[in-house]
Amino acid sequence: MSTTMQSAGPSRQGGLRPSSAPVTLRSANPRYGEKVLLGFLMLAAAVSILTTVGIVLSLIFPAIAFFREVSIGEFLTSTSWTPRFADKNYGVLPLITGTAWTTAIALAVAIPLGLGAAIYLSEYATPRVRKIFKPVLELLAGVPSVVYGLFAVAFVGPVILKGWFGIGVGTYSVLAAGLVLGIMIIPTVASLAEDAMTAVPRSLREASYGLGSNRMRTVLRVVFPAAISGIAASIVLALSRAVGETMIVAMGAGSQARMVAAPTEEGQTMTGFIAAAALGDSVQGTTDYNTLFAVGLTLFVITLLINLVSIKLVNRFREVY
Amino acid sequence: MDSATISMRQMETVDSGRTISPTETPRAVLTCDDVSIYYGSFRAVNEVSMDIGLHEITALIGPSGCGKSTVLRSLNRMNDLIPGTKVTGTISYHGIDIYGKDVDPIEVRRRIGMVFQKPNPFPKSIYDNVAYGPRVTGMKVDSMDDLVEKALRGAALWGEVKDKLKQSAYGLSGGQQQRLCIARTIAVQPEIILMDEPCSALDPIATARIEDLMLELKEKYTIVIVTHNMQQAARVADRTAFFTAEAAEGNGDRTGHLVEFDLTTKIFSNPSDSRTEDYISGRFG
Ligand SMILES: Nc1ncnc2c1ncn2[C@@H]1O[C@H](COP(=O)(O)OP(=O)(O)O)[C@@H](O)[C@H]1O
Ligand SMILES: [Mg+2]
Numbered sequence: 001m002s003t004t005m006q007s008a009g010p011s012r013q014g015g016l017r018p019s020s021a022p023v024t025l026r027s028a029n030p031r032y033g034e035k036v037l038l039g040f041l042m043l044a045a046a047v048s049i050l051t052t053v054g055i056v057l058s059l060i061f062p063a064i065a066f067f068r069e070v071s072i073g074e075f076l077t078s079t080s081w082t083p084r085f086a087d088k089n090y091g092v093l094p095l096i097t098g099t100a101w102t103t104a105i106a107l108a109v110a111i112p113l114g115l116g117a118a119i120y121l122s123e124y125a126t127p128r129v130r131k132i133f134k135p136v137l138e139l140l141a142g143v144p145s146v147v148y149g150l151f152a153v154a155f156v157g158p159v160i161l162k163g164w165f166g167i168g169v170g171t172y173s174v175l176a177a178g179l180v181l182g183i184m185i186i187p188t189v190a191s192l193a194e195d196a197m198t199a200v201p202r203s204l205r206e207a208s209y210g211l212g213s214n215r216m217r218t219v220l221r222v223v224f225p226a227a228i229s230g231i232a233a234s235i236v237l238a239l240s241r242a243v244g245e246t247m248i249v250a251m252g253a254g255s256q257a258r259m260v261a262a263p264t265e266e267g268q269t270m271t272g273f274i275a276a277a278a279l280g281d282s283v284q285g286t287t288d289y290n291t292l293f294a295v296g297l298t299l300f301v302i303t304l305l306i307n308l309v310s311i312k313l314v315n316r317f318r319e320v321y
Numbered sequence: 322m323d324s325a326t327i328s329m330r331q332m333e334t335v336d337s338g339r340t341i342s343p344t345e346t347p348r349a350v351l352t353c354d355d356v357s358i359y360y361g362s363f364r365a366v367n368e369v370s371m372d373i374g375l376h377e378i379t380a381l382i383g384p385s386g387c388g389k390s391t392v393l394r395s396l397n398r399m400n401d402l403i404p405g406t407k408v409t410g411t412i413s414y415h416g417i418d419i420y421g422k423d424v425d426p427i428e429v430r431r432r433i434g435m436v437f438q439k440p441n442p443f444p445k446s447i448y449d450n451v452a453y454g455p456r457v458t459g460m461k462v463d464s465m466d467d468l469v470e471k472a473l474r475g476a477a478l479w480g481e482v483k484d485k486l487k488q489s490a491y492g493l494s495g496g497q498q499q500r501l502c503i504a505r506t507i508a509v510q511p512e513i514i515l516m517d518e519p520c521s522a523l524d525p526i527a528t529a530r531i532e533d534l535m536l537e538l539k540e541k542y543t544i545v546i547v548t549h550n551m552q553q554a555a556r557v558a559d560r561t562a563f564f565t566a567e568a569a570e571g572n573g574d575r576t577g578h579l580v581e582f583d584l585t586t587k588i589f590s591n592p593s594d595s596r597t598e599d600y601i602s603g604r605f606g
Contacts, residue, residue: 126404203441207502209402211454211509212431221457226444 059300062293069287075294081257081268083291084277090291092298097260098174098267099299102249105178105263106185106242111235113182114189118231121190122197123219134191141187145247152180152252168264172254175263181248185238192237196230197223229314236310240303246271270299347374347560350543351396351433351513355410358391358400365391366577368410371562373513378535378544380558380585382551383600387566388577389547393515396545397433398426414513431458434511438518440498442490442505447473447482450490450501454509468508475541476504477534496527503534507542514538516546520553532557551601554585561588563597 067075070090078091117137121130157176161167169175200223208218224231254266255276268276274292282289349372358366366388373379373396381389394400395408398419412419419429442450451469455462462468469486473479478500482493490501499519506514516535520528535544535557548554554561562582566575581594592598 201441203437203439204443206399206402206435206437207441207443207505208453208457209427210397210399210430210435210437211457211505212427212434213454213457214427217457221453222443 056300059293059297062290063297065285066287066290066294069290070294079259081273083288090294092270092295094257094259095268095270095273095295096298098249098253098257098269098272099243099302101174101260101263101267102178102181102253102269103239103242105175106181107235107239109179109182110185110189110238110242114186114234114238115193115231117186117190118193118197118234119219119224121194123215123223134194137187137190141184141191143184145184145245146251148180148184149248149251152176152248156180157252170254170266172252172266173264174253174260174267177249177252178263180252181242181245184245184248185241188238188241189234192234193227193231196227196234199230200226232310232314236307239306239310243303243306244271244299246275250275270295274299347372347377349373350375350415351545352413353392353396353410354413356392356395356412357409358388358395359405359407359409360391360403361405364576366395366564369564369579370410371579371582373543373545374560375543376539376541377559378539378546378557380554380561381545381547381564382549382554382561383564383577383580384566385549386575386577387564389564390517391577392564393517393545393547394435396513396515397430397435399430399435399515401426431509432511433513433515434506434509436499436502436506436514436516436519439522440495440502442493442498442501445490446487447490447493447501448486450505451508454505458509460509472504472508473501475507475538476500477530477537478504494527496523496530499523499527499531500534503531503538507538511542513543513545516544518547518549521549528553551589555589558585561585563588563592563594563600565596565600 075090075092077093078089079093080089080091081094082089117133121133125133153171153176156179157169157171157173161169161173161176167175204222204226205218208222213221249269250272253269253272255268255272256266257268257273258265260267274295277288277292280288282292351373353369353371353373356366356369357364369392371379381392383389391400396412396419400406400408408420414429414433417424419426443453445453448469451472452465454460455465455468470479470483473482478497481497482501485492490498493501499522503514503519520531523531532553535546538544539559546554546558560583563580564577565580566577568575581588581592581597583593588597589601592601
């Protein structure tokens with residue numbers, strides 16, 4: 001059937017005839033721009049997926065070479081990490097304890113402070129305070145981590161921990177590094193959690209107040225549970241950043257890979273090891289070189305697991321509004 | 322037709338053994354005296370004076386934007402939550418100025434509950450929705466289960482949900498959700514329930530159920546309802562307040578005010594103000 005309608009056909013109920021103006025439903029222009037743009041968007045998506053795949057592959061091959069020389073059993077259970085010594089041991093546990101301590105301390109700082117800031121900003125602060133506070137918070141997230149590292153070595157360890165609190169820490173400690181790491185990730189927690197809480201519909205808050213609830217209970221029992229998936233996401237992201245952060249721990253925690261038993265001890269994290277060792281003179285194809293990738297892969301897998309587990313947890317606990 | 326509906330409803334209440342016709346002047350439980358309400362510098366409502374009668378349903382009607390919701394929300398200090406609102410004049414509850422210095426708005430809202438236009442259950446189970454108020458207000462309850470059941474029965478919802486109390490409230494229909502919101506409100510045992518167009522998001526059948534429910538609830542509670550549906554006001558309300566908004570002198574802002582407040586039968590059969598008559602006969606608004 002042609003797109004122009006000219007014949008009126010049999011007279012229809014109501015007696016209205018279609019107007020005889022020619023009608024076309026074809027697009028007026030071919031919209032090449034849109035096609036080019038679509039092509040670019042698909043390319044962008046493809047590039048980001050391909051680079052991720054590429055990174056994984058570039059980790060996997062040297063790591064496989066590493067595990068031909070060192071058994072996975074030794075790697076995962078030995079408590080000694082001395083790849084650079086004459087007596088070589090390849091147990092990754094010391095590096096994992098280093099990462100675990102700094103990350104746990106960082107979260108112990110960032111979760112209460114970050115969520116506290118988020119609750120204050122979304123529920124208590126006047127719009128004016130919020131307008132000032134939020135950009136400052138986001139600015140804080142942009143401070144280079146080497147500056148934080150300096151802060152850990154020069155100030156938090158010697159001045160605050162040792163000087164003010166009389167805690168027996170050396171120049172390097174997982175405590176100082178973890179505390180500073182925690183400060184660094186506060187904005188991540190606060191900013192994302194605040195977004196999640198602000199997105200909770202006003203009607204739910206009104207319902208709560210209308211029942212005679214006070215602000216704190218409204219926050220804790222209505223807003224917080226309703227925002228839990230966003231809040232959890234903020235913590236997971238902060239956790240991933242803490243696990244992956246390098247500069248602060250490389251500078252603040254020390255460079256001795258050892259099983260860390262107390263926060264005042266020094267220790268090396270997985271990232272700290274990679275940063276230190278990658279600056280050395282490892283020759284491609286040697287075990288030394290492959291060691292880096294084995295640790296890198298471990299880090300990658302741990303981060304992946306954290307993300308998978310948290311997605312599961314969030315889906316179980318979330319309240320959908 | 323409206324007055325016929327009203328008298329039928331009233332006969333039903335006679336059968337159930339209650340005194341029917343509201344007295345000429347209400348036995349006021351809530352009194353507004355020259356109440357004006359501002360959003361910032363904008364005066365939304367000017368000098369409203371009216372009495373809310375005990376165990377009566379009072380309807381607030383009028384064209385949209387005339388300040389019905391604003392007045393309703395001022396009755397339990399809900400508008401405190403909007404920055405910049407100000408109330409002048411006096412609103413007293415049993416003779417106590419609810420905007421008085423040592424009055425806790427939370428205590429006011431516990432006694433004067435609110436049901437909103439759009440059903441807004443919490444993203445929790447049906448049970449937890451009803452138990453929320455008693456829990457957060459620290460009510461002493463012997464058995465939460467009994468209280469939840471009583472509240473759900475009170476809101477004529479028990480039969481429909483008794484087998485799925487642990488399921489999410491979001492699985493209920495709109496009308497059921499609104500009755501759940503009513504159950505949630507009566508669970509804290511308020512004296513007054515404010516309802517802001519509680520049926521506007523519901524279909525006619527769900528609306529009729531809520532209207533029946535209101536007539537039952539008024540035996541125990543005092544109800545103030547905002548509605549844009551005049552038949553609804555005629556069907557359920559003992560007294561009706563007609564508001565309108567007119568441009569104030571000097572600027573173009575429309576300020577709402579109370580035109581006429583009287584027994585519903587009088588408002589719908591023999592209003593004293595011609596604007597009321599125009600509105601209810603559909604000539605305006
Ligand atoms: N939060 C608010 N801030 C500023 N003005 C408001 C707010 N809520 C309502 N208003 C204004 O107050 C007037 C009355 O509104 P409202 O009470 O919602 O009327 P109604 O419920 O009768 O439709 C309107 O002019 C409206 O624009
Ligand atoms: Mg309204």
